[in-house]
Amino acid sequence: MxxxxxxxxxxxxxxxxxxxxxxxxxxxxxxxxxxxxxxxxxxxxxxxxxxxxxxxxxxxxxxxxxxxxxxxxxxxxxxxxERRMPLYVAALETLRSRARAHVFACPCSRTELADGVHAHDCLNANISLSEAGVAWRINTRGTPLHASIPDFVVRKKNGRPSYQLACTVDDRHFxxxxxxxxxxxxxxxxxxxxxxxxxxxxxxxxxxxxxxxxxxxxxxxxxxxxxxxxxxxxxxxxxxxxxxxxxxxxxxx
Ligand SMILES: [Zn+2]
Known part of the structure; x- marks a missing residue:
């Protein structure tokens, strides 16, 4: 397909x-x-x-x-x-349980991240993924992706899945x-x-x-x-x- x-x-x-x-x-x-x-x-x-x-x-x-x-x-x-939201939510829970070392919570605003440095020291601060208003990001340090889409988002601050997450899940689903x-x-x-x-x-x-x-x-x-x-x-x-x-x-x- x-x-x-x-x-x-x-x-x-x-x-x-x-x-x-x-x-x-x-x-x-x-x-x-x-x-x-x-x-x-x-x-x-x-x-x-x-x-x-x-x-x-x-x-x-x-x-x-x-x-x-x-x-x-x-x-x-x-x-x-919207009909596949349960699939995306389940995938995010899988990331939380299976890939916790690669996922981190980030409350930074766009401005706070402008130079690529987390103003809230998110990589080390161990902020809970359950905290309200945080984005879930994938740590891209040490990968070639870090230069192009550093620490890309899988769950947005409003709790909804990102494009990268939904697209990955959908391609597998279909x-x-x-x-x-x-x-x-x-x-x-x-x-x-x-x-x-x-x-x-x-x-x-x-x-x-x-x-x-x-x-x-x-x-x-x-x-x-x-x-x-x-x-x-x-x-x-x-x-x-x-x-x-x-x-x-x-x-x-
Ligand atoms: Zn941050």
Missing amino acids: TRIAPTPSGYLHLGNAANFAANALLARRWGLDLLLRIDDLDRARFRPEYLQDIFDVLEWLGIAPTVGPRDPADFAAHWSQ GVTACARGEDLRDSTAAQAMVSDLLGYPKLAERIRFIHHPLLTVGGEKLSKSQGAAGVRDGGMSQEEIFAIAEGWIATP
Whole structure:
């Protein structure tokens, strides 16, 4: 199984569309199921029109996922990440019990962490994970991840699972075996491999074949989600052009 995993926190752009196409091509090439997994943990930025946009873009591209929600109503009823919250909570408890040496509580604000040093001496202070208002972080010291995403969060200060935690759990839950994602997520993949190990899952690299593809640029500009409604359909590329780009991304090994 491969997956398309957008977030309904903005309108999609051509780069997202090309990523969808890459995963659809992988599914076809290797005879895999194609999962539509909409990552909606960020409720503050969620808007119904962004959710609808995901289905509209898939339809425009002619991509029909074989697993996942059929429409926004089906999504809300059965496929929202809120429905899998018990899985995430259980995984966090597993980290607490199984990987306590790697997880620490951190009450630092963004500003207090600005220079990468914990103002509350969190690594040594042995703050209880049960304390209110602390984030749970993974100690990345001594790993290559420390330069890119130091001490990444697995549980946010509001008690909710982080993207890295939920993504790791979801990929295992659904049995994902292949995934094309942007090269900007290379560090995320490494973080998820670490979480996977700490949870006692089989090695991520042996379960999932990741293809990290370049980010699509138009006229040298990186694309962002803020380009407004109908961003994909009015983006100046046909479906065929989008699939041709995606084909190039997955052509190499
Ligand atoms: Zn801290």
